[in-house]
Amino acid sequence: MRSLSHLTVPFLLLAFSAYELREKGETGMLGILLAVAGLLLFFTAVSALLRWKKAALAQEVSSRTETWWWMAAVFMLAFSTHRLVSFLFLGFLCFSALREYFSLLPMRDASEGQILSFRDRPSILVAYCMVPLSIYVAYIRWYELFIILVPVYFFLLIPILFVIQDRTEGALKSMGAISLGTLFFAFCLGHALFMINVGPMLLFFCFFLTESRDVIAFWVGKALGALTAALPEGGARRLLELRVAPTVNPRKTWAGGLLSALAVAGLAVAVRPLLPPFGGAAATREFCAVAGFAIGFFGLFGDLVFGMVKRDIGVKDTGSLLPGHGGVIDRVNGLVFTVPLTFHLFYWRFF
Amino acid sequence: MRALVHAVLRLLLRVIFGAAPRQTIGDWPAIVVANHDTHLDVFLVFSLFPLWRVSRVRAVAAADYFGRGFLGVGARLAFNTILVQRASGDASAALEPVREALRADCSLVIFPEGTRGEPGVLLPFKPGIGALAEEFPDVPIHPVALVGAERALPKGDPLPVPFNIEIRQLEKVYGRDLVRRHGAGARRAMAAELEARIREGLKEGEPLPPEAPAEEGA
Numbered sequence: 001m002r003s004l005s006h007l008t009v010p011f012l013l014l015a016f017s018a019y020e021l022r023e024k025g026e027t028g029m030l031g032i033l034l035a036v037a038g039l040l041l042f043f044t045a046v047s048a049l050l051r052w053k054k055a056a057l058a059q060e061v062s063s064r065t066e067t068w069w070w071m072a073a074v075f076m077l078a079f080s081t082h083r084l085v086s087f088l089f090l091g092f093l094c095f096s097a098l099r100e101y102f103s104l105l106p107m108r109d110a111s112e113g114q115i116l117s118f119r120d121r122p123s124i125l126v127a128y129c130m131v132p133l134s135i136y137v138a139y140i141r142w143y144e145l146f147i148i149l150v151p152v153y154f155f156l157l158i159p160i161l162f163v164i165q166d167r168t169e170g171a172l173k174s175m176g177a178i179s180l181g182t183l184f185f186a187f188c189l190g191h192a193l194f195m196i197n198v199g200p201m202l203l204f205f206c207f208f209l210t211e212s213r214d215v216i217a218f219w220v221g222k223a224l225g226a227l228t229a230a231l232p233e234g235g236a237r238r239l240l241e242l243r244v245a246p247t248v249n250p251r252k253t254w255a256g257g258l259l260s261a262l263a264v265a266g267l268a269v270a271v272r273p274l275l276p277p278f279g280g281a282a283a284t285r286e287f288c289a290v291a292g293f294a295i296g297f298f299g300l301f302g303d304l305v306f307g308m309v310k311r312d313i314g315v316k317d318t319g320s321l322l323p324g325h326g327g328v329i330d331r332v333n334g335l336v337f338t339v340p341l342t343f344h345l346f347y348w349r350f351f
Numbered sequence: 352m353r354a355l356v357h358a359v360l361r362l363l364l365r366v367i368f369g370a371a372p373r374q375t376i377g378d379w380p381a382i383v384v385a386n387h388d389t390h391l392d393v394f395l396v397f398s399l400f401p402l403w404r405v406s407r408v409r410a411v412a413a414a415d416y417f418g419r420g421f422l423g424v425g426a427r428l429a430f431n432t433i434l435v436q437r438a439s440g441d442a443s444a445a446l447e448p449v450r451e452a453l454r455a456d457c458s459l460v461i462f463p464e465g466t467r468g469e470p471g472v473l474l475p476f477k478p479g480i481g482a483l484a485e486e487f488p489d490v491p492i493h494p495v496a497l498v499g500a501e502r503a504l505p506k507g508d509p510l511p512v513p514f515n516i517e518i519r520q521l522e523k524v525y526g527r528d529l530v531r532r533h534g535a536g537a538r539r540a541m542a543a544e545l546e547a548r549i550r551e552g553l554k555e556g557e558p559l560p561p562e563a564p565a566e567e568g569a
Contacts, residue, residue, distance in 0.1 A: 103515035
């Protein structure tokens with residue numbers, strides 16, 4: 001029941017979008033919305049069934065379905081109402097991910113050698129401020145500033161703040177952690193904000209493929225696992241078992257990653273008709289395949305990179321507290337890599 | 352009116368700090384005890400009560416700090432504060448207004464540390480909570496561990512910064528059970544038990560799984 005009550009808000013948003021679209025007479029978009037809603041209802045039913053049967057995958061399926069509900073709601077709102085709505089939604093996503101990142105890092109007094117110290121709080125507040133600032137700059141379509149705001153000006157502002165605080169101890173560690181998180185979540189993930197200007201459909205293309213990659217990778221991994229087990233000892237088996245980073249995640253193999261990326265490339269070509277022409281030129285099939293492959297390949301690293309970060313924190317301080325049950329980072333980790341990549345591929349090709 | 356203010360406060364807590372209780376407290380009256388690190392704590396604990404009952408929940412506050420000025424008026428309007436004299440010598444007399452409120456069918460919010468203290472450090476609980484548990488054996492005491500609030504607004508720093516805050520609701524205790532375990536009159540031991548429960552609740556993190564999550568195979 002709890003999982004269903006979580007879905008009320010996205011459901012209401014979808015209903016509102018449907019109403020708006022009907023009022024505006026955009027029947028084509030309304031058709032897509034209804035199809036998506038139907039599909040989501042089906043998956044919600046499946047996840048409820050799995051939960052009821054206490055299947056092993058129940059948690060996974062229901063959390064993914066919830067993510068999809070939200071994605072659909074945000075996109076449909078973006079289509080049917082003002083584009084500021086999508087800016088606020090995606091901005092809040094960046095903010096939540098950034099907040100979770102800072103909350104995960106252990107914080108003590110500087111002398112205790114933790115990653116953050118209590119004196120970092122003003123700088124962290126400035127880091128959060130980059131989100132609304134990026135929203136504004138993206139909203140007024142000021143590309144030149146958007147693209148250097150965090151990596152240049154925020155990056156330089158933090159050391160200045162540290163100097164004004166007159167501190168030495170742990171400064172390098174703190175500055176590194178703050179800049180890294182802000183670059184990941186306010187800048188890289190924040191590219192989604194500027195992508196709204198390029199077109200919500202491109203955003204949908206990127207989000208859809210990134211989320212699909214996770215599902216595809218799961219099944220490809222299962223299939224490859226079965227295949228490897230059946231193979232005789234030898235070169236072919238060793239090649240299939242070659243792992244990307246055994247310490248970070250023993251389950252990710254190069255073979256699985258590349259195969260999933262190929263599958264995502266195929267999916268990208270399949271959803272190409274949804275993409276509108278950019279600047280008069282439609283994306284070619286080859287271009288979509290390349291973009292899909294890139295999303296598939298780099299999406300793999302989203303998972304691995306944040307697995308590495310979490311492991312690092314865990315190893316240093318196993319008793320560390322993880323307040324909240326956010327899990328926002330777990331849901332956006334692929335997007336941190338795929339959103340800027342997709343954005344720049346399309347921006348470079350068409351603008 | 353007060354309910355409206357609290358509704359807005361709850362929305363803010365949820366959006367800025369991601370803080371929302373798992374479930375509201377159904378018992379009435381009830382005593383909520385929590386660790387105290389910041390001024391945010393009282394907002395967080397009040398969000399445990401259903402909105403329509405919020406005007407009958409009262410926070411126990413120190414008379415010397417919340418008794419006067421702008422802060423005092425604000426606290427009284429928002430949280431219906433009961434002022435008690437800290438370090439008055441006569442502990443029993445100091446508790447009298449608190450007893451009064453419980454008899455008048457109000458629920459209470461108490462921070463038995465008595466003060467906010469250093470960030471992340473749980474101070475020993477004052478015995479007053481033990482006395483209340485003994486005198487009102489059938490009123491449930493809900494221990495609550497507030498995790499992460501000390502980063503958001505530590506004592507002595509006026510700058511609030513968003514961090515995830517978790518409101519961990521621990522198993523409720525009845526005064527009668529505390530009396531049975533520690534014997535009548537053992538106020539300090541009862542307070543110490545509540546303190547130990549919250550200390551456990553604060554520690555109880557989610558340790559990293561020994562192996563990578565089994566969700567994906569690629």
